[in-house]
Amino acid sequence: MTYSITEWISFFFIYCFFGWCFECTLCSIEAKRFINRGFLRGPYIPIYGFGAITMIFAAIPVMGNPTLVFLCGALAATLLEYVTGTLMEVIFKTRYWDYSDCHYQISGRICAEATLMWGFLTLFVNYNVHTHIVSLIKHINVTILTAADIVLCILFIADLIISFKSAVDVASVSKRLYEIKTEATALIEKLSDKNTASDRIINIRKKLDKLQAERNSISEKIGIFQKSFIKSHPKAHMSKLNYTFKELYERTRNKADKK
Numbered sequence: 001m002t003y004s005i006t007e008w009i010s011f012f013f014i015y016c017f018f019g020w021c022f023e024c025t026l027c028s029i030e031a032k033r034f035i036n037r038g039f040l041r042g043p044y045i046p047i048y049g050f051g052a053i054t055m056i057f058a059a060i061p062v063m064g065n066p067t068l069v070f071l072c073g074a075l076a077a078t079l080l081e082y083v084t085g086t087l088m089e090v091i092f093k094t095r096y097w098d099y100s101d102c103h104y105q106i107s108g109r110i111c112a113e114a115t116l117m118w119g120f121l122t123l124f125v126n127y128n129v130h131t132h133i134v135s136l137i138k139h140i141n142v143t144i145l146t147a148a149d150i151v152l153c154i155l156f157i158a159d160l161i162i163s164f165k166s167a168v169d170v171a172s173v174s175k176r177l178y179e180i181k182t183e184a185t186a187l188i189e190k191l192s193d194k195n196t197a198s199d200r201i202i203n204i205r206k207k208l209d210k211l212q213a214e215r216n217s218i219s220e221k222i223g224i225f226q227k228s229f230i231k232s233h234p235k236a237h238m239s240k241l242n243y244t245f246k247e248l249y250e251r252t253r254n255k256a257d258k259k
Contacts, residue, residue, distance in 0.1 A: 019048020073122025
């Protein structure tokens with residue numbers, strides 16, 4: 001079956017929404033409070049939309065053979081997951097999912113368990129879910145569907161720009177917190193050195209106070225979008241900056257709990 005560009009776009013947003021509902025439900029149950037999951041702020045998670053489109057597209061030529069549907073979908077979705085994870089780590093210096101604790105994993109970005117899940121999900125989507133979605137989309141007037149796609153694309157792009165900036169800002173703040181921690185550690189070591197002159201001790205303590213004041217003020221400078229981004233990724237990993245990211249997360253969560 002062939003689909004128009006308008007229909008593909010509609011499929012993308014529908015599966016993005018399904019993915020958002022799934023992620024929010026799991027994380028909210030675990031945290032015992034609502035968590036708006038995803039890189040973006042709106043009710044959609046692009047990786048699920050792209051994943052579904054990939055699984056549907058990969059299965060089209062082999063729909064008559066469930067085994068090939070499973071294999072094609074599993075491999076295509078796994079490749080997408082690996083490329084997406086790599087790009088996000090390179091751009092934002094952050095790992096938004098990590099399979100390091102799983103068996104048969106590659107760089108923590110993909111693993112055998114996830115690949116199998118993608119395969120079974122491909123079967124479920126193509127044989128049980130997508131037929132109903134196609135039926136729904138086919139009953140919508142083309143003009144209305146096109147208008148809806150345009151509106152959703154505009155909102156999506158605006159959301160993407162805001163979220164991209166938020167991710168960059170959070171990475172920048174985390175980097176500065178890491179630098180403050182490193183500088184403070186070096187100064188504390190000088191204080192513990194018995195050979196440090198008394199006049200230098202006074203200057204070192206002043207520098208430590210200044211660094212502590214900057215550290216305390218950083219969370220106050222984070223905007224609403226940055227705070228929302230931080231709260232949406234409690235399990236994000238930022239390599240050597242992970243400690244400072246977790247500090248930002250805890251501060252942001254504690255402030256929210258006090259309100």
